[in-house]
Amino acid sequence: MIIEENLLHKSDILMSFEKWLSVLREDCCLYICIFLTVDFYRIDRSEKSMSDWTKELFVKHPELFVGALEERVAQASREVDALIRMLREQKFKTENILDLGCGIGRHSIELGKRGTRVLGTDLSPHFIAIAKKRAEKEKVDDIVCFKAADMREIGSAVSDRKPFDGIISLFTSFGFYDDETNDDVLRQCCQLVQPKGFFALEIANRDWIIENFQERGFSRHKNVVVLQDRSFDLNTSRMNNIWSYLMQQDDKTFTLEKQITLNHRLWSLHELVEMFERTGWQFQAAYSGLAQQQRDISLMEARRFLFIGKKR
Numbered sequence: 001m002i003i004e005e006n007l008l009h010k011s012d013i014l015m016s017f018e019k020w021l022s023v024l025r026e027d028c029c030l031y032i033c034i035f036l037t038v039d040f041y042r043i044d045r046s047e048k049s050m051s052d053w054t055k056e057l058f059v060k061h062p063e064l065f066v067g068a069l070e071e072r073v074a075q076a077s078r079e080v081d082a083l084i085r086m087l088r089e090q091k092f093k094t095e096n097i098l099d100l101g102c103g104i105g106r107h108s109i110e111l112g113k114r115g116t117r118v119l120g121t122d123l124s125p126h127f128i129a130i131a132k133k134r135a136e137k138e139k140v141d142d143i144v145c146f147k148a149a150d151m152r153e154i155g156s157a158v159s160d161r162k163p164f165d166g167i168i169s170l171f172t173s174f175g176f177y178d179d180e181t182n183d184d185v186l187r188q189c190c191q192l193v194q195p196k197g198f199f200a201l202e203i204a205n206r207d208w209i210i211e212n213f214q215e216r217g218f219s220r221h222k223n224v225v226v227l228q229d230r231s232f233d234l235n236t237s238r239m240n241n242i243w244s245y246l247m248q249q250d251d252k253t254f255t256l257e258k259q260i261t262l263n264h265r266l267w268s269l270h271e272l273v274e275m276f277e278r279t280g281w282q283f284q285a286a287y288s289g290l291a292q293q294q295r296d297i298s299l300m301e302a303r304r305f306l307f308i309g310k311k312r
């Protein structure tokens with residue numbers, strides 16, 4: 001896709017959608033009509049919009065992403081079993097945990113069901129409201145609490161809490177900001193845990209992404225189709241994704257609802273080790289993700305990591 005200054009040209013968008021339509025036609029046998037309005041051709045590529053994409057997606061338009069979380073609720077129980085097994089294997093206590101970027105509370109609630117006291121925090125008040133309702137419904141609201149808070153200010157947001165046994169950040173909830181800010185979040189987190197407490201980060205393996213890079217992908221959640229145009233900057237190790245959200249109106253009609261440009265950092269394992277070491281942690285262990293099919297894969301081939309740092 002060619003971008004001139006801050007304007008994404010109509011012809012480029014149409015070219016991109018033609019590619020997409022052929023993919024979707026082949027894969028889904030769908031015939032799609034897309035109604036574009038001039039507003040959709042504009043993508044603000046300024047620094048500000050890059051750094052604010054988390055607010056744009058998770059705070060202003062959480063309805064676009066919530067389906068991706070809801071459809072993964074069922075797998076959270078298995079993921080939490082795996083997480084607890086790994087943390088116990090590393091001799092960590094799991095009685096009192098902060099779930100950083102908890103979304104709709106998938107993992108917080110499963111931890112609560114297993115007797116762990118959890119505080120889930122997230123940038124999105126909408127996700128937090130859903131998480132609170134889910135905790136009530138699942139009858140864990142006595143030990144699982146939620147609070148809307150930006151991880152960039154997590155130190156002051158939870159300063160009234162006693163230190164946690166550890167912090168979890170699961171399903172790519174970290175790396176959305178520049179390196180300095182990401183480091184600062186980890187430093188703040190280090191102040192929030194007990195001596196020898198843990199930080200468990202579940203995140204994509206950069207090396208796997210490079211090896212298996214695909215410029216395009218799409219996903220579907222109920223009546224929302226997301227077209228994903230991806231590029232990777234080798235210099236900065238950052239993914240730049242343009243997500244185009246299409247709403248299905250009827251059998252044959254989809255409308256382009258919104259385009260959001262996401263930008264986030266990816267790390268190889270040795271870079272994760274370095275980042276944790278410079279922010280107050282030490283490397284404790286790395287596993288090949290939490291998903292069942294990942295567990296017996298070597299770290300070399302792992303698609304995702306469950307990285308565990310221990311407070312120094």
Ligand SMILES: C[S@@+](CC[C@H](N)C(=O)[O-])C[C@H]1O[C@@H](n2cnc3c(N)ncnc32)[C@H](O)[C@@H]1O
Nearest residue numbers: 054058101102103122123124150151170171173
């Ligand atoms: C991919 S979702 C994962 C959610 C959850 N961990 C799960 O597995 O269901 C990423 C989450 O990070 C949250 N997030 C993004 N930026 C944040 C920030 N600055 N502070 C706190 N949460 C943030 C989003 O609102 C979103 O819920």
